[in-house]
Amino acid sequence: MSVLDVLITYHVAFLDGLRVTLELCAVIWPTGIVLGILLGVIAAGHPKIWGRFTRGMAFALSAIPTLVVLFWLHYPAQAVFDMVINPFFTASLTLSLVNVFGVGEMVRQAIADFPQQYLIAGRVCGLQRRDIVARIQLPILFRTLLPGLMVQQVIMLHTTLFASLISVEEIFRVAQRINSSIYRPVEIYTALGCFFLAVCLPINWFAAWLKKRYTRDLSER
Amino acid sequence: MLEAKTLSFAYADRPILKDVSVQIAQGDITVLIGPSGCGKTTLLRCLALLEQPKAGCVQVDEAVFSAPWPKGGIENPPWPRLTAVFQQLFLWPHLTLRENILMPVLRLHKTDNEDQLDALIEAFDMQAFITRYPNEASLGQRQRVALARALMLQPRYLLLDEITSALDVEQIAKILAYLKNLRGKQIGIFLITHLLGFARHTADQVLFMADGTIVERGGADILRNPQTERLSQFLSVIAAAS
Secondary structure: OOOHHHHOOHHHHHHHHHHHHHHHHHHHHHHHHHHHHHHHHHHOHHHHHHHHHHHHHHHHHHHHOOOHHHHHHHHHHHHHOOOOOOOOHHHHHHHHHHHHHHHHHHHHHHHHHOOHHHHHHHHHHHOOOHHHHHHHHHHHHHHHHHHHHHHHHHHHHHHHHHHHOOOOHHHHHHHHHHHHOOOOHHHHHHHHHHHHHHHHHHHHHHHHHHHHHHHHOOOOO | EEEEEEHHHHEEEEEEEEEEEEEEEEEEEEEEEEOOOOHHHHHHHHHHOOOOOEEEEEEEOEEEEEEEOOOOOOOOOOOOOEEEEEOOOOOOOOOOOOHHHHHHHHHHOOOHHHHHHHHHHHHHHHOOOOOOOHHHHHHHHHHHHHHHHHOOHHHHHOEEEEEOOOOOHHHHHHHHHHHHHHHHHOOEEEEEEEOHHHHHOOEEEEEEEEEEEEEEEEEEHHHHOOOOHHHHHHHHHHHHHH
């Protein structure tokens, strides 16, 4: 059985798995980007309380493996609170949390490290605060943050694989299930790689386009 | 008149400015000289209302800004009627040099004032590089752009911190000649520089600063006949170095 045979025979199952993976991403990406940016802005504006909280949470979530957090929220937390939650929601919540604090810390740091001289130049040129933000701060921050944000989202896509371990029927779990019935690991995991390539390539192209369109090499020539 | 009255400034417990008073009249060129680290740039930043002095006040025409400032910062700051060009230039890296010059004027006056820009491009010899980004231009080119950006805003007072430090002799001559012409437009210029020749020939007022105080002040003749030992010493060091 070739990779193509695997893809043809099991395409319905694979596509179902891919749908679940993309559904997870549809929750994780916007939540992480919107709430993360919001959190980063608030954290930069209130460094003592929100800044420390964001840094602390980002540090904790980067130190504890995502799988441990996922398992903890799936097993002990649900036992402690005596409730049963759909694993899809648990996975969405866990990965969204990781993404929100990852993006939030990235944004907080970019704002905190923003070169003040550009703002001073705007002030002495008589620009209003809103013009300084819209014409100077946001464009420079966007260009600074863009590559990191895109990488973070691709990492989050890859992290959705962990959801399979709490029984979310995403594409990796589907591949495992097919493999357990026909045992063709080479073909099946190659096919799985093809699916990830198909999803990640457009994202990487989009990231490269954004980078080319909005960022440039700022090093001194 | 731009005036600083008994300004004091300190970083933590280290005093930088001690009771400094200066007056800059419209149409006059005031040159500030002094050894490195004596507080020249801090004085300029205080005059530009970018640093809050510990004591004293800055008066820009009728508006008085006394220390300490209100909690939310000064109200109705006088920028860009009073503007500054810094040694580090602070050009915005995401905009071309042309956009750096035009963006503030477009936001403030809603017009790009192409004629004025063309005149500045010609005066400062910027045709060859005006479409580049700051990091693609030499320091000397950036210095000219930073000055052009400030001039496009038609300020009444222009504070300049060592803006000719990276220029060649020809460009220095051009820019200094242009600054001289600004007198006719009633722009008050405050210039920190080591170009004593320019100060001798052009300055209406020369201030010599050392250790956070104005040690000597007067017309350009104080550079020929210094009245204090400290200025004599400074001038002889510069003469020996050049």
